[in-house]
Structures are given as structure tokens and as C-alpha cells.
Amino acid sequence: MDIIELSAGGTQHQVEIARLASIAGVELSSCYQCGKCSAGCPEGFAMDESPRRIIRLLQLGLLSEALQARSIWLCAACDTCSTRCPKGVDIAALMETLRQEAKRKALIRDKNIHLFHELFLTNVKWFGRSPEVILSAMYNLMSGNLFQDMDAAAHLFKSGKAHFLPRRIKNTQAIRQIFQRCLEKEEPQ
């Protein structure tokens, strides 16, 4: 059990935490730590900080600890926690907000999950669609997991479930513009 220095968290992070909680639409003080969110979390068994503990860290002002948790990357956004919370705390939204914030601060606790999402979006930006199998191939190459899912590839191509060339929409320009405008609006934070 690590020793946590509570006084170090304190007020210095409170403003920042309040801002993130309000983006997520979460009232942190509502949580009474019953743990129902964590009991039903499908990824809980692999998490370093359970959803309940993530909330507790923020209640205590320990923002960097929360932002560095691998949990916020493992969260599958399944919404089980938010659905079951007796106090209406939208933990799934909080996990998402924390992950976006961690990315902004370049705190990437799980490189492979990060890489997967980056490649996914790169494909969407280029083609307007997500070419599933090309995405998997790119991911395998770049993550070094060369043979992942190769057992399925032959059947995918044979049965017409995979295409050698990506499908592309006509108005790819519109999609690039959407990316540009959204990412621009993000920058000044």
C-alpha cells in the first residue's frame, strides 16, 4: 500500500478537478463510495484504480494520480457504472473526460490503446470510413503484434468481409474539414 500525501493534492488541483467534473456533468460530492460501479465494471479485474477509487482520488484532490491511472484507458465506455450508480454519478463520462485530458497532457498510460484509436481516426480522416481490416493490419504492423487475428484473415477475404482497398466516401473534403475545425477548437485549452 503506497502512502498518499493528502495535503499535496489539496486546493492546487481543486479548480482543475471542478472544471473536469463539470465537463463530464458529474457532481463528485454525490458519490458516497458504495462501490456498486466497480462491482459491475467488466474491466475492473484488470484495472489499477477501480471506478470508485478514481472518484475518491478526485474527491481528495489527487488529480495526477487519477490522470495516470491505466483504468481510464481500459474503460470500455460500457456505461454499466453510470446506469447502476444509486447517486446518478456519470462515471463513464468522467472516465472519458479524464482520458481526453490525459491525452492533452501527453500522459499515455496504455500505448497500444492510444495507437489503436489514433489509427482509427487517421483512417476516418483519410477515407471518411473506417476500413476495419486495413486498420487491423496497420495496428499489427505498428504495435509489433504481427500475427494477431491472422487466423481469421483468409476467411474474411474469401467471404467478402474484408476489402483490399479501403472504401472511401465521395466528399472526403467535408470530413477533413470537420477534423480540422474540431481539433482547432480544442487547441487553446
Place this chain on the structure above:
Amino acid sequence: MKYAYYPGCSLDATGIEYDIANKLVARTLGIELVEIPDWNCCGATSAHTTNHLLALALPARNLAIAEAHGFEQVAVPCAACFARCKKTAAAVQASPDLQVQISEVIGMTYAAKSEILSYLDVIGKKTGLDHIKKHVVQPLTGLKIAAYYGCLLVRPVDITQSDDPENPMVMDRLLQVIGAEPIAWDYKTECCGASQVVPVPQLGKKLIHDILKNAASYGADAIATACPLCMLNLDMRQKQINAMFGTQFHIPVFHFTELMALSFGYSAQDFGLAKHFESAESLLERMIGGKGA
């Protein structure tokens, strides 16, 4: 009934047989599906883990195109796309400022006026079970099916308007109407991990394993899904699960519309049963004397 149809990327690829079955079922039931012209990817989980505005703008473009073509209802067969579209509509409805901002970003007006429905709800709630029953010529008698909903068709409930986020019944009732026997089981709405299984396979595969195990323990002959990602995980990865956990699962997995098409008298060649990874041949042989296979 006429719907704008947003197939989403999977239905053009790994979920291609879902698309085929959806269209067969629509034709039989007199539902008109019109594909949204030049639709783009909804951004899925990757967009909403990355950038809030992008996660809303990508679905908004498709919905705006549907609105511009005068559609009042949009049918979405993929659970992930459905969730993204619904969240976008809800966010824009709740905030006039956001409505302006999103419209600016996509360069089109998006008013969020059209109703967004999962294809499961189009069939199971909007179409009328009596009407469906009339078309059943080959009831799937004796087939025990675990109806699997996963996450995004049911949660969050204020977005999905699911009948019950812990024990939804809409697919179960459909299965009943086509003569099958939906079973009660525990993992109906558990998460399959969706695309998590690619970057963190150990984690994702455990989720898939647990779902298969629970269905098997309740004696399911097959699993029915209403999402191409759930389908891919449960069907394509069964072999990988067996290798990882030393199990012997061979549970055929169907899109719910494939089972409906079978009951309407279509044969497996009419849709894409051969495209599945886990063979359903012997099951269909037993059930409907091989007419389906």
C-alpha cells in the same frame, strides 16, 4: 414505413451478412430502407475518447444529410453507431449553442429533429409483432437462443430508451414470435469489450469467454446479436477463445435478422450464413430439416 438507413462501416465489411438479412426482413415486412447518401464513419469509440466535438460532428453530418432529404426517422443497425447518433441528437437538442456550433463545423444545418432508432427497435417496437407473425412460414421451433444485447443498445437508458437496462426483452419477444425459445441467462447486457480486444487482447478475450460460457451453461443452442461488433467478437473469436482458455465452444451466433429471415422461409444462401466463422449447418439440419442450410 420509410426509414433513412445508416449501415455504418461494419455492415459493408465484417458485418456484411447482417446488412443482407436486414434488407430481406425489411422487404418481407414492407419496410423501406433508403441508405443515407455518401455517409461517413460515426467515429465510434475512437472519436469520443479523443475529442468531444469530433464525436458529435461525425454522426451529425450523416444525420444532417438524412434531414436534408426529408427523413423523419433513421434506422441504425450497429449498436455503436446507434449510440453515437443518439448521443449527438440528444446533445444538440439540449443546447441551441451546440446546435449552431455543430452546424458550423459540418457546414450544414443539423436541427436534430429526426428520430433515431436501432434496427432492433424498428423491427421489435415499431413494426408490430402481429404483422411479423403473419410472415413466419418456418418457425424455429425448439431452438434455444440466448438473446445478447451488450451495452450500447440498452445503456444509458435515457439515450437508448431501452425497455429495461438490466433485462431487456425486445429481442426475446421477437425470437418468440418466430417460434424460437429465448432463454433466461445472466450475460444479456454484459460488455463484449467491442474493439478493446484488438489493443488489449487478454482483457477483451476474457469478456468474450465469460459471455460464451454463460450462454453455454444455460444450454443455448445459439446466440442472437443486434450489433456487428458483438457478432464479430462472439463468432470470429470463438476459436481464439478456445485456444486461450482450453474450452470447446462451438456456439453458432446469428444476427437477429438472419433468424427472422430463416423463419420467413429464406434459405441460408439468400443471406450470408456461409460467411460466419462458427458453422450453423448441423443446427439448422436438426431444426428445420436442413432447409435452411
